[in-house]
Amino acid sequence: MKTTRNTAAKTAVLEVFEKSKTALSHTEIQKQLNDLCDRVTIYRILDRLINEDVIHKISNLDGTVKYAKCNHSHQRVHIHNHAHFSCENCHEITCLETVKPSYIMPHNYKVNEINFTLSGLCPNCLNSNI
Amino acid sequence: MKTTRNTAAKTAVLEVFEKSKTALSHTEIQKQLNDLCDRVTIYRILDRLINEDVIHKISNLDGTVKYAKCNHSHQRVHIHNHAHFSCENCHEITCLETVKPSYIMPHNYKVNEINFTLSGLCPNCLNSNI
DNA sequence: AATTTAAACGCAACAATGTTGCAATTGATA
DNA sequence: TATCAATTGCAACATTGTTGCGTTTAAATT
Numbered sequence: 001m002k003t004t005r006n007t008a009a010k011t012a013v014l015e016v017f018e019k020s021k022t023a024l025s026h027t028e029i030q031k032q033l034n035d036l037c038d039r040v041t042i043y044r045i046l047d048r049l050i051n052e053d054v055i056h057k058i059s060n061l062d063g064t065v066k067y068a069k070c071n072h073s074h075q076r077v078h079i080h081n082h083a084h085f086s087c088e089n090c091h092e093i094t095c096l097e098t099v100k101p102s103y104i105m106p107h108n109y110k111v112n113e114i115n116f117t118l119s120g121l122c123p124n125c126l127n128s129n130i
Numbered sequence: 131m132k133t134t135r136n137t138a139a140k141t142a143v144l145e146v147f148e149k150s151k152t153a154l155s156h157t158e159i160q161k162q163l164n165d166l167c168d169r170v171t172i173y174r175i176l177d178r179l180i181n182e183d184v185i186h187k188i189s190n191l192d193g194t195v196k197y198a199k200c201n202h203s204h205q206r207v208h209i210h211n212h213a214h215f216s217c218e219n220c221h222e223i224t225c226l227e228t229v230k231p232s233y234i235m236p237h238n239y240k241v242n243e244i245n246f247t248l249s250g251l252c253p254n255c256l257n258s259n260i
Numbered sequence: 261a262a263t264t265t266a267a268a269c270g271c272a273a274c275a276a277t278g279t280t281g282c283a284a285t286t287g288a289t290a
Numbered sequence: 291t292a293t294c295a296a297t298t299g300c301a302a303c304a305t306t307g308t309t310g311c312g313t314t315t316a317a318a319t320t
Contacts, residue, residue, distance in 0.1 A: 002295085002296075003287095003288080003289095003295085003296075004296080005286085005287050005288070005295095005296055005297065006287080006288095007286080007287070007296090007297065007298080009297085009298080010297090026277075026278085027276085027277085037298075037299085038298070038299050038300075039277095039278095040278090040279080040280090040298080040299075040300080041297080041298055041299075043277095043278065043279080044297075044298085045297095048297095059189050059190065059191055059192070059193050060189065061189055061243065061245050062189070063189050063193065063195050063306095063307095065193050065277085065278095083233065085239060088242065096235075096236065098236065099233055099234065099235060099236070100233070101231035101232065101233040101246065102231065102232050102233070103213065103229055103230070103231040103232070103246070104229065105226075105229060105248070106226065106228065106229070107253075108253035108256055108257070109215060109248075109250060109251070109252060109253060109256070110250045110251040110256050111248045111249070111250040112218065112249060112250035112251075113191065113248070113249045113250065114246070114247070114248050114249075115191050115245070115246070115247040115248075115249070116231065116233070116244070116245070116246050116247075117244070117245040117246075118235070118239075118241045118243070118244045118245075119241070119242060119243045119244075119245070120239060120240045120241040120242035120243065121239070121240040121242075122239060123237075123238035123239060126238055126239070126240050127238070132266085132267075133266080133267075133316095133317085133318095134267080134268095135266095135267055135268065135315085135316050135317075136316075136317095137267090137268060137269080137315080137316070139268085139269080140268090156306075156307085157305085157306085167269075167270085168269070168270050168271075169306095169307095170269085170270075170271085170307090170308080170309090171268080171269060171270075173306095173307065173308080174268075174269085175268090178268095193277095193278095195306085195307095261320105262319105262320085263318105263319080263320070264317100264318085264319075264320090265315105265316100265317100265318090265319100266315100266316095266317100266318105267314105267315085267316075267317100268313105268314080268315075268316085269312105269313075269314065269315085270311105270312095270313080270314090271310105271311095271312095271313100272309105272310095272311095273308100273309085273310090274307105274308080274309075274310105275306100275307085275308075275309100276305100276306085276307080276308095277304100277305080277306080277307100278303105278304080278305080278306100279302100279303080279304075279305095280301105280302085280303080280304095281300105281301095281302090281303105282299105282300095282301100283298105283299095283300095284297105284298080284299080284300100285296105285297080285298065285299090286294105286295100286296085286297070286298085287294105287295095287296080287297085288293100288294095288295100288296095289292105289293085289294095290291105290292090290293080290294105
């Protein structure tokens with residue numbers, strides 16, 4: 001079995017996630033790291049963190065991709081079935097841990113994963129009277 | 131006001147959509163058109179068709195983007211709040227027009243659009259005993 | 261049918277995002 | 291400390307999408 005290592009770059013990426021309340025894109029992470037490591041290294045760290053179930057990947061409506069820390073629900077099988085909110089004004093993406101959609105599927109489909117993303121105005125931008 | 135024209139390329143793109151039951155990516159459309167027109171032209175046609183509310187854009191879980199014909203619900207405001215199903219085996223994306231999620235939002239959010247994508251196995255692949 | 265003109269097009273160039281191969285470096289273990 | 295596989299940097303490449311500009315063309319007007 002392959003082991004995983006704690007490197008300076010990985011620690012730095014994790015710190016960036018700890019400090020952020022919202023989901024981050026690869027580019028945003030790169031800027032915050034301030035050239036501590038290569039662009040490619042960040043991609044590989046993100047891949048590892050996803051495999052380790054430390055972060056999860058979010059595909060936004062407009063095609064952009066972001067990453068967010070997982071709230072450790074101590075379950076054996078970790079499914080990200082919570083919703084994400086994408087603000088049209090500030091472009092921040094937040095996890096709505098409490099929002100879980102209910103729905104009725106047609107027969108003959110096997111659902112393994114769901115992605116529920118809402119977009120509009122977040123509380124911050126709504127209050128700013130945009 | 132700007133007018134819109136019926137060009138050979140646009141007609142061909144529409145025919146491709148008519149023939150397809152599933153959502154299509156830009157690359158898939160290009161292949162089916164068999165170099166009838168330029169890559170860029172397809173992008174511009176897709177943009178126009180979205181503006182005309184003839185097709186809609188779907189961002190998949192894995193970050194890929196596809197387009198599908200709109201089922202004309204003769205409403206004044208056209209909102210695509212139906213679900214999409216993405217098959218993990220054959221990678222086809224289909225619109226689940228009948229599936230609409232219900233959910234409860236926290237206060238202070240203004241929701242303008244929702245994206246509900248489910249992934250797993252479609253009926254075809256489920257029956258094939260993958 | 262010929263003229264007009266803005267929409268649509270092709271081409272080239274560019275930007276953003278993500279991937280791969282490989283040699284060099286480094287963390288963790290013995 | 292020596293070892294060795296995990297990790298990294300670098301270069302190169304692939305894919306996807308955008309922009310500018312000169313040319314072509316649909317369709318309305320004459």
